[in-house]
Amino acid sequence: MPMPSSPKEAKPKTENIAKDGKSSGAGFDATKLLIINAVTSVIICVLFIGVNYFVQTNFMNAKFAALMSSIGGGEAEEEEAEADAVERGLILDLGDFVLNLSDTTARRYLKANVAIELTKKASDPDPTAAPAEGEGGGHGGHGGGEGGGADAGMKAIEAEMDQFKPSIRDAVISTLSSKTSDELSSIAGKEEAKEQIKEAVNAIFAGDREVLRVSFGNFIIQ
DSSP states (O other), X not given: XXXXXXOOOOOOOHHHHHHHHHHHHHHHHHHHHHHHHHHHHHHHHHHHHHHHHHHHHHHHHHHHHHHHHHHHHHHHHHHHXXXXXXXXXXXXXXXXXXXXXXXXXXXXXXXXXXXXXXXXXXXXXXXXXXXXXXXXXXXXXXXXXXXXXXXXXXXXXXXXXXXXXXXXXXXXXXXXXXXXXXXXXXXXXXXXXXXXXXXXXXXXXXXXXXXXXXXXXXXXXX
């Protein structure tokens, strides 16, 4: 009786395994590439949005700052003009001064013209205003040099200034004669002298009027 033939040994499917291995590796590489591309795209989008936001924000801030600057500049100019209008006062010319300076090495002299500008009172007349009807100029028996209204007010101011003038001149002489020629030769020294004269004259008026500024005309040191 013939013996049944033994089945042939099955060969391992190494080839299929190899093929499956190659297929799995290729799939993993493709997935990794997709992830890298996706991450790169997200990063690029975030950077683009951030840069665009930064540029737009700076542009809007610059526009807003320019707008506010133009508005603020206009207001500042108006305030400065108003301040200049308020600070215009009465000019009192103190005349010329010739005095000795306090130099110790040599005798030095100063010749200067000094004027001060004082604040106005509410009762002071406006010298630029036109006279009211019936005032001044010899009409209706009110002329003849006496004047009225603004003319009378200006004469009252002049009389007030004449009353204080000797004390003011003495304050100016005391201040300037205490300086040396070197001190008064510099801009800073002149400004300091003006401030000291301002303080001294304010003390004389005792709050009745206030010195806005002190001006030097001819200023010669010999």
